[in-house]
Amino acid sequence: MSAQPIYALYIINKSGGLMYQAEFAEEARKLTMNDHLRLAGTFYGLYAITSNVTPTKGTSTGLQVLETDGFRLQSYQSPTGIVFYLTGHPGRGNYDHLLKQIYQLYADYVLKNPFYELEQPIHCQQFDAALVKLLKEDLK
Amino acid sequence: MASKNARLGEYTFNKVDKVNAEIFVLTYGTIVAQMLEDFDDVNETNKQLDRMGYRIGVRLIDEFLARSGIGRCKDLKETADNIAKVAFKMFLGITARIENWSADEKEFSVILDENPLLDYVELPPSIRTSLWYDNVICGVIRGALEMVQLSVDVAYLKSPLRGDDFCEVRVTFKEYIADEVPVGED
Numbered sequence: 001m002s003a004q005p006i007y008a009l010y011i012i013n014k015s016g017g018l019m020y021q022a023e024f025a026e027e028a029r030k031l032t033m034n035d036h037l038r039l040a041g042t043f044y045g046l047y048a049i050t051s052n053v054t055p056t057k058g059t060s061t062g063l064q065v066l067e068t069d070g071f072r073l074q075s076y077q078s079p080t081g082i083v084f085y086l087t088g089h090p091g092r093g094n095y096d097h098l099l100k101q102i103y104q105l106y107a108d109y110v111l112k113n114p115f116y117e118l119e120q121p122i123h124c125q126q127f128d129a130a131l132v133k134l135l136k137e138d139l140k
Numbered sequence: 141m142a143s144k145n146a147r148l149g150e151y152t153f154n155k156v157d158k159v160n161a162e163i164f165v166l167t168y169g170t171i172v173a174q175m176l177e178d179f180d181d182v183n184e185t186n187k188q189l190d191r192m193g194y195r196i197g198v199r200l201i202d203e204f205l206a207r208s209g210i211g212r213c214k215d216l217k218e219t220a221d222n223i224a225k226v227a228f229k230m231f232l233g234i235t236a237r238i239e240n241w242s243a244d245e246k247e248f249s250v251i252l253d254e255n256p257l258l259d260y261v262e263l264p265p266s267i268r269t270s271l272w273y274d275n276v277i278c279g280v281i282r283g284a285l286e287m288v289q290l291s292v293d294v295a296y297l298k299s300p301l302r303g304d305d306f307c308e309v310r311v312t313f314k315e316y317i318a319d320e321v322p323v324g325e326d
Contacts (some may be wrong), residue, residue: 107206
């Protein structure tokens with residue numbers, strides 16, 4: 001099966017600020033930092049709205065899957081309020097396992113770094129390297 | 141459900157990396173001794189241990205959630221059960237019990253029949269009734285729960301270092317923290 005790549009990962013904090021953003025495929029369009037910030041903010045807003053418009057009485061998560069013929073987007077919100085979302089090739093299946101593993105990598109390389117301040121932008125080289133490794137292995 | 145959590149605790153405990161217990165116990169003991177020396181005040185030391193625990197807790201919660209795969213708890217009882225059966229097992233290798241629920245079901249005690257942090261520890265008489273040696277645990281619980289929007293007070297009630305049979309940590313639920321978290325509240 002030919003590689004169906006992940007295009008990008010975004011991590012948003014509880015207040016909707018962009019903590020981390022990375023692109024993994026050369027064929028993805030290059031965006032500026034401002035674009036990324038705007039995209040993240042928009043997605044966060046979407047996520048908040050979609051979790052509040054649930055027609056059922058119970059609680060609901062926000063937007064989890066978005067599919068277009070150009071890409072598939074899938075999100076995951078941790079119980080602590082951090083939102084991770086991935087965009088990738090539309091032909092791919094589910095990203096659930098990837099999102100779970102990225103959450104674990106976050107818990108390891110970001111949170112266990114004592115000099116990382118919570119909710120702030122992530123600048124951890126080990127996290128970057130681990131992500132690249134994870135997504136490369138996933139392509140196989 | 142109770143045994144399901146116990147199994148999850150066991151499973152997660154087996155999955156995670158282990159560290160030498162002696163190093164851990166020695167490190168912690170050094171921290172407490174150093175704090176007592178630096179602050180020269182038992183109450184201040186208790187407070188600092190709690191604050192240290194808080195800082196650990198706010199980070200530990202994501203580790204706990206990511207590794208155990210546990211999602212939102214339906215109610216405080218489920219939270220308590222997860223703390224005792226899964227979290228304590230995962231991080232300290234011990235299984236705690238939940239007892240002494242208050243009538244309004246907003247308070248409970250976490251009972252530790254064994255506590256590896258306290259092995260080999262004997263408190264000098266001058267601080268035996270005032271120092272809570274492993275007060276860091278209270279901070280950890282408080283910090284961790286705050287990150288999942290539960291505001292709680294956590295305090296030590298009993299300790300074998302004071303002659304009691306077991307450790308008892310009292311957790312009092314205060315309120316849900318209405319955050320900007322978009323997902324509906326528990």
